[in-house]
Amino acid sequence: xxxxxxxxxxxxxxxxxxxxxxxxxxxGAYHLVTVTDDGPGVPVADRDRVFDRFTRLDDARAxxxxxxxxxxxxxxxxxxxxxxxxxxxxxxxxxxxxxVSLRLxxxxxxxx
Numbered sequence: 445x446x447x448x449x450x451x452x453x454x455x456x457x458x459x460x461x462x463x464x465x466x467x468x469x470x471x472g473a474y475h476l477v478t479v480t481d482d483g484p485g486v487p488v489a490d491r492d493r494v495f496d497r498f499t500r501l502d503d504a505r506a507x508x509x510x511x512x513x514x515x516x517x518x519x520x521x522x523x524x525x526x527x528x529x530x531x532x533x534x535x536x537x538x539x540x541x542x543x544v545s546l547r548l549x550x551x552x553x554x555x556x
Contacts, residue, residue, distance in 0.1 A: 445548075448522050451515040452479040452544050459483030459542070474528070474547045482541040491532040495520045523548065 449466075456464040460481035468477045486494055497517040523530045528548035535541030 448519050448546065449477075449479075451519050452546075455479075455515055456481035456483070456542075456544075463541075470550070471547065474549055477546040477548065478543055480535050480541060480543040482535060482539060485534060485540050485542045486532055494532070495530075 453464065453466065456479050460483045463482045465480045466478070467480075468475060470476075495516050497514055520530055523546055526548055528546060530547075531545050533543045533545065535543050
């Protein structure tokens with residue numbers, strides 16, 4: 445979970461103009477975790493592609509500042525292994541930005 449949140453928050457901070465919001469709430473047999481920023485967002489056509497390894501949407505960014513394009517690929521694989529899902533959506537209807545939603549199964553009460 446640490447790696448998942450680190451990758452998502454680092455991406456949000458990198459792309460945000462002024463705001464990053466991390467939220468969590470129970471949702472039935474799952475926990476819903478969202479990371480929302482007010483940056484440029486990700487076009488709908490690219491939302492599946494950004495989970496592919498080495499995908500970087502802005503080729504003009506320097507590799508040092510923009511990352512190697514592995515963060516979301518790692519997130520998707522770790523979330524899948526945990527039995528969850530990860531999706532991208534607009535932050536909200538009125539503002540630019542991106543909302544990443546994780547749905548992760550709850551652990552049984554006796555899990556250490």
